[in-house]
Amino acid sequence: MALFPGHKQEEQVVVRNYKIAAALFITLVLFSVFLFTRQNKNDITHEQTSSIEQVDSSRFSELAKQENAFLLDVHIPEQTHIPGTDAFIPYNEIEKHTDQLPSDKTTPILVYCRSGNMSRQASETLASLGYTTIYDLEGGTDLYKQQVEIIVITPETQDLGTVIYGDVAKTEFTLTNFTPDPVEITNVSTSCGCTQAEVEKKSLAPYESTRVNVSFDPAVHKDDTDLGDLTRTIYIETNNSNFQKVTAEITAMVVKN
Structure with missing residues (x-):
């Protein structure tokens, strides 16, 4: 017969609570590791499959001559387009107008705006949508007009x-x-x-x-x-x-x- 039965019951409760807390802590740690690993994997995959390259006016002009190149103006308000432009989509509405983009995600997309800021953001959006080859015009049409006639x-x-x-x-x-x-x-x-x-x-x-x-x-x-x-x-x-x-x-x- 136990001399202090109440104390023994309290010890059992403490041990049980400790085990539950430990199990919850381990579960939380494992879940955090899973999320971190998954995010890193997604980031690595994104880096491996998507390429955004800033190019100067001369290179941009040459790339635009490729038969399968897709020329995209993202500047708002709408401006004078570079000859051969395939589509005009505001830089902040890319995800709303994916029907205007090539269905083949490997299509080279040449992105431009007036100064380069909007095209940079649009390029990031295109990469997040899975497009793998993106060329961003450095300096936008402001610089392009000075170098290409x-x-x-x-x-x-x-x-x-x-x-x-x-x-x-x-x-x-x-x-x-x-x-x-x-x-x-x-x-x-x-x-x-x-x-x-x-x-x-x-x-x-x-x-x-x-x-x-x-x-x-x-x-x-x-x-x-x-x-x-x-x-x-x-x-x-x-x-x-x-x-x-x-x-x-x-x-x-x-x-x-």
Whole structure:
């Protein structure tokens, strides 16, 4: 018979409480380690799969010429776009407009704004969305305009696909005067009478663009001259001595019914 039964019961309660507390502490430690390991793993994976590279104007201009490059303007308010820009999405609304972004997350995305601050934030957002190759224009368009001057038609080529002989196919290009000087369009011509082109504006202010409307009529010669796989060229001449003639092309497969 115990001399102090109350003391023994108290000891048992203390031991039981100690075991519970120890178990809870160990569980908490293990859970914290799990979360830390998981976060580190996610961070490492993110670093391994996503690349954000700041590039200067010259490199950015060269990268933009790649066929699969996606050019994204994120500046607000909307500004004059660099020629060939594929989309305009405000830097703080990237996640709301993912439908405008490439579905292939490996697509090179060239991001720019006016000075570089908004594009930096947008690049981080794109990386968090899983895009693996991101180029951020250093200095934005403010610096780009000082280093890159160009008069250009975009895109370089428009594929009309299959055109039925007797039908008239239509498409459009964009002519951009990406220089600090106004420019006059002095002549518009094409490589064949089957192709007609006209510009909507013949006088462009600095950094202004205009639409180039093009029509293609393979039956204009009333013979089989314009059948098969064809390429036709559009020529636009300007009064800018550095860009006296700029060109673009249309391609088509012409067939008879």
